[in-house]
Amino acid sequence: MESVASNSPSSNNHQPPLRFRPIQPIADRIVRALRHHLRLLHRSDQSKFFVLGATGNVYIVTLSTTSSCTCPDRTSPCKHILFVFIRVLGVSLDDACLRRKTLRPCQLNRLLGAPILPEALAGVRVRERFHQLFFQFRQGSSQPVVEIEDGTTCPICLDEMEKCENVVTCGTCQNPIHEECLLKWKRSRGRRSVTCVICRARWRDGADQEKYLNLAAYANQDDPPTAEGNEGCGG
Ligand SMILES: [Zn+2]
Ligand SMILES: [Zn+2]
Ligand SMILES: [Zn+2]
Known part of the structure; x- marks a missing residue:
């Protein structure tokens, strides 16, 4: 076995020199x-x-x-x-x-x-998503209208959801979840932050008047990976 594996920071000084340090x-x-x-x-x-x-x-x-x-x-x-x-x-x-x-x-x-x-510009799909969500976001009235298609199941209890049930939607992915089930899920998270069980974004109730629209779930969808080694060369 060679001993190169030891962490010797001195051999790894490949960080580019900081030309200008932001002082102001x-x-x-x-x-x-x-x-x-x-x-x-x-x-x-x-x-x-x-x-x-x-x-x-x-x-x-x-x-x-x-x-x-x-x-x-x-x-x-x-x-x-x-x-x-x-x-x-x-x-x-x-x-x-x-x-x-x-x-x-x-x-x-x-x-x-x-x-x-x-x-x-953001990718086309993110922008499309933005237009859809922003419209809803702005309309965000105090009475959220949760539209449930027939046969939609709750992602937590897997039961089919009825139109009359108390249902909340994820502010990010718009998927409906039983309010009861969400509450249980929230409790089970304890002090950890509550995330959507579907899209895993931090939970934002679609009905909440959140200050900011959040597109984290889509932000990276169609950002093509930057061409290797091609970035940062511009003077
Ligand atoms: Zn449920
Ligand atoms: Zn979600
Ligand atoms: Zn700003």
Whole structure:
């Protein structure tokens, strides 16, 4: 047996040198905007951008002279706004717009007139899913209408579900589950987070007024694996 297996970190120094360390928070956010798995789902009214975040949450970036984002990050511009600037609209990294909290109307107009870079778009299926779910999400009334097709069985007790039964749906995959069965499942999870028994996304009740639409279950569906070794070479 050779002894190479021992963990000697000194022989494994293949990490690329960090050229620039983000000192200022803004630089740090720019790096995150560039590196994190963010995708554009939809653009509406010219100035609204629906961004699929790394965790599958959908955030809405609204460009204006004081751009805003629905994410919890209070700092402006957050990485989603920067993502829209840089990766969606192709603003160059040395553009002054990136470092301003407010934009002049002429700068804003220039940004809004820019076309979307196709590389920033999420895959077709994720976008389709977004359109379906977002519509329901927005309609999310206090009285969820759970439509159950004949012969649909509860994934937990495997009984057929009746229209009159108390049924809840997974906010992510929309599959119906008996409310009773879900409660039992929740109890059985104890302190662990409750996940959907079908799609395994963190449980969000379709009826809950969740703040964010979450597409985690679809986010990676049709992102083709990046061509090996072909990434990160761009200067
Ligand atoms: Zn944000
Ligand atoms: Zn059941
Ligand atoms: Zn689900």
